[in-house]
Amino acid sequence: MNKKIKVSDVSNLISTCKEQIKFLENSIRNKNKKYIEKNLINAATALKILSSNMNITDFDEKIKENVENWWALRTNKKIYETIKSKSIEELYRNIVDVYETEKTRKVLFEIEEKYLLPILPNLKNKNVLDVGCGTGRCANIFVKKGAGIIGIDTSREMIEIAKRKIKNAKFKIMDARKLDFPDNCFDFVFSSLMLSHLRDWKKSVKEIIRVAKKDGCIIISDIHGAVGGGKTRSMKFLGNEKVFSINQYPIFPSDILSVAKDKCQIIDIIEIRSSEFQNKMGYFNNETYYQPTLLIMKLIKR
C-alpha cells in the first residue's frame, strides 16, 4: 500500500527531525556507542521521510528493524525473555517495586497527568472514588486538592504501597466490576489504566456510573483502543530486570459512549497521540507516530 506524507504533517515531521537530532547529539555527547548508532538511524529515517516525501512503507529492511525495535531502545538492553503473567494480580505482584519509577510508565504518567490536571473538577471536600487505584499515584493528586479519597484495587501489594504513601485516605481490596458501594454516593469517580485489563470492562464502567452522584463527574483514562490495531493484544510491562506480559483489551471512545450515553453527558474526549510518547522516549515508529495512544473521557452523570 502506498502512503504519501500529507502536507499538513510536514511541521510535525520537522519537529520529529529536530527531536531525533537532539537525541543523536546527546548520545554523541555521552559517548554511548549503541545509542549513537540507533539514534543516527532514527534521525536519518526522519530526515529521509521529510526530504523526499517518500513512500513511508518502503523502508530499507535494516532501518525498519532498528526503528521498530523500540523495546530494546527503551530498556537500553537486549530484548528480555517475556514471562506471560497468569493473572493481573500476579503481574502487579511482579512489577510493584518499580511500578512508579520504571521509565516507560513514568513517561506515560507524565503525559496523562498533563492532560488530566486541567480537566479535574473542583475536589475540595469532595467524595472521590479511585477505581483500580494501584499505588495511589492519582489518589495522591486528589488528596492534595482537598478530596476525601477511597481507592479500590484487586492487588494487595499495590494497595499496601498506596496505604503507606497516603495516610489520609482509605484503600480497600475490591473488584471494579462489583463495587461494594450504594448507588449515587461519590462526587467524582475516577479510573486510570485499569479498564483495559478486563475483557468485561463494560461491567466496571456500569458500576462507575452507578456509584457516581447525579451531576457527579466521571473521568476514565486508559490505553487507546487504536494501539495494536484495535485488537486484543499482549502488552509488556517492565519489572525488576524482567518483562511480564498480559492481555489488554481495546477501548475506543465509541465503546464507552455505548455504555454511558443514556446516563451521562459527555464533556471531553481527549485522544493523545503516540508522537508525544515517542518524542519523550527517544524512538520513532513511523507507523504509529500519529496514532492515538491514550484516551481520556470526562462525563457528567445525568
Ligand SMILES: C[S@@+](CC[C@H](N)C(=O)[O-])C[C@H]1O[C@@H](n2cnc3c(N)ncnc32)[C@H](O)[C@@H]1O
Ligand atoms: C496500570 S495500573 C493503574 C494504577 C493507577 N490507577 C495508576 O494509574 O497509576 C492497573 C491497576 O488496576 C488494578 N486492577 C486490575 N483489575 C482490576 C479489577 N478487576 N478491579 C480493581 N482493580 C483492578 C491492578 O491491580 C492495578 O493496580
